[in-house]
Amino acid sequence: MTVQDDSNRGPRGARGEVRDRLLESAKSLFSTQDFQATTVREIAQHADCDPGLISYYFGSKIGLFREAMSLPADPIKVIFDAFEGGPGAGERIMLAVMNLWESSEATSNFRMFISTTVASQATFEVFVAWLNEALLTPLSKRVEGPDALLRTQLAFSQVMGTVVTRYVYGSDPMASEPKEKIAQVVGKHIDALLGTTPRGPEDR
Amino acid sequence: MTVQDDSNRGPRGARGEVRDRLLESAKSLFSTQDFQATTVREIAQHADCDPGLISYYFGSKIGLFREAMSLPADPIKVIFDAFEGGPGAGERIMLAVMNLWESSEATSNFRMFISTTVASQATFEVFVAWLNEALLTPLSKRVEGPDALLRTQLAFSQVMGTVVTRYVYGSDPMASEPKEKIAQVVGKHIDALLGTTPRGPEDR
Numbered sequence: 001m002t003v004q005d006d007s008n009r010g011p012r013g014a015r016g017e018v019r020d021r022l023l024e025s026a027k028s029l030f031s032t033q034d035f036q037a038t039t040v041r042e043i044a045q046h047a048d049c050d051p052g053l054i055s056y057y058f059g060s061k062i063g064l065f066r067e068a069m070s071l072p073a074d075p076i077k078v079i080f081d082a083f084e085g086g087p088g089a090g091e092r093i094m095l096a097v098m099n100l101w102e103s104s105e106a107t108s109n110f111r112m113f114i115s116t117t118v119a120s121q122a123t124f125e126v127f128v129a130w131l132n133e134a135l136l137t138p139l140s141k142r143v144e145g146p147d148a149l150l151r152t153q154l155a156f157s158q159v160m161g162t163v164v165t166r167y168v169y170g171s172d173p174m175a176s177e178p179k180e181k182i183a184q185v186v187g188k189h190i191d192a193l194l195g196t197t198p199r200g201p202e203d204r
Numbered sequence: 205m206t207v208q209d210d211s212n213r214g215p216r217g218a219r220g221e222v223r224d225r226l227l228e229s230a231k232s233l234f235s236t237q238d239f240q241a242t243t244v245r246e247i248a249q250h251a252d253c254d255p256g257l258i259s260y261y262f263g264s265k266i267g268l269f270r271e272a273m274s275l276p277a278d279p280i281k282v283i284f285d286a287f288e289g290g291p292g293a294g295e296r297i298m299l300a301v302m303n304l305w306e307s308s309e310a311t312s313n314f315r316m317f318i319s320t321t322v323a324s325q326a327t328f329e330v331f332v333a334w335l336n337e338a339l340l341t342p343l344s345k346r347v348e349g350p351d352a353l354l355r356t357q358l359a360f361s362q363v364m365g366t367v368v369t370r371y372v373y374g375s376d377p378m379a380s381e382p383k384e385k386i387a388q389v390v391g392k393h394i395d396a397l398l399g400t401t402p403r404g405p406e407d408r
Contacts, residue, residue, distance in 0.1 A: 003229075062229070078334075094360045109217065128373055128374070128375060131373075132375055135266060136375075147377070149377055150377045150378060150381060151389075153369055153375065153378040154366070154369075154378070154390065156360075156364035156369060157368065157369035157370075157378070158361075158362055158365050158366075158370065158393070159365070160365045160368065161361035161362050161363070161364045161365020161366065161368070162361045162365065164361065164364065164365070164368075165357055165358075165361035165364065166361075167362060169332055169335075169361075170332070171332060171336055171340075171357065173351070173353055173354045174354060174357040174361070175359070177354060178342075182358075185355075185358060185397070186358065188304070188396075189362070189393040189396070191387070192392075192393070
């Protein structure tokens with residue numbers, strides 16, 4: 001274990017660096033091997049620090065997974081920004097999610113998610129709780145009209161179905177069409193569900 | 205191995221029974237344990253017949269998987285019937301898929317699908333090829349207007365996203381709302397994608 005300079009306790013100091021190193025190691029290991037098989041000791045070793053620091057910073061391996069899932073591009077912030085940017089929210093959300101996916105980080109995070117959820121019911125429940133808490137519930141509070149949470153979940157399901165069909169299922173033409181075209185078609189349905197305004201011809 | 209009466213070679217005779225027993229055994233084993241780990245010998249043993257009959261009837265373990273996936277309620281036929289039943293096709297398709305899922309057979313088939321696709325890229329490709337060949341391409345030929353296959357794939361993605369959000373993700377209210385309500389909302393989007401006519405107020 002490397003001796004850390006403990007004099008600066010702020011997020012940019014040595015302690016923040018250890019935390020960041022643990023997150024990077026967790027993402028790297030979770031995306032290349034099975035979540036269940038990845039031990040706390042292994043993550044700590046990869047990050048070159050004491051295993052005890054994982055429970056200190058993240059509570060548990062599952063806590064570390066939650067943190068790792070939301071980094072580095074913050075998908076929650078990206079989606080909120082897309083939602084709040086005026087007409088065409090659905091189209092922007094769809095495009096933002098496809099861009100997130102296409103960044104290699106999102107891909108490795110998603111692989112991690114798939115392998116973990118299939119491997120462990122407990123981890124899946126953590127993920128669902130995190131998604132509800134961090135994204136769907138707060139987003140639904142900004143959605144007007146009845147059944148706001150249901151409509152937000154339905155919009156989520158349309159986004160997820162589209163991404164999985166394009167990138168996991170991956171048959172043409174779905175996989176090869178320009179993402180702008182996909183975003184425009186699915187965006188209208190998302191706008192209908194969230195009650196946001198589609199982008200008009202005058203905005204194009 | 206039980207001695208089979210080979211005198212009746214029709215589908216209701218001894219040979220048809222062996223084939224059915226193999227399908228039942230495959231479905232039962234694939235849904236409760238890993239596809240990769242399930243051997244041809246094990247399936248044959250469970251069905252009380254010779255392992256050679258698997259290649260005779262189905263070509264391979266993957267061939268047997270394909271057959272097992274489409275049984276017993278034929279999802280392809282159910283979806284085509286829903287598509288062709290006049291106004292409200294989207295709503296009927298959505299409802300039909302939820303009913304298929306809720307039947308225990310569909311659930312065990314889907315578990316089998318999830319575990320196999322994650323475990324094996326080869327099996328996933330077989331599934332995608334089967335889905336394109338048996339469902340999406342023939343359905344798209346009955347869809348009018350430009351981009352018929354893309355729009356059929358997009359409709360598929362909306363159905364799949366909704367089913368996964370309701371049954372796998374499973375948070376309320378999405379999981380607990382009456383399926384008729386979900387079918388009505390998502391059905392409108394499916395109709396918009398497939399160019400079918402939504403059910404009007406006069407049809408309700």
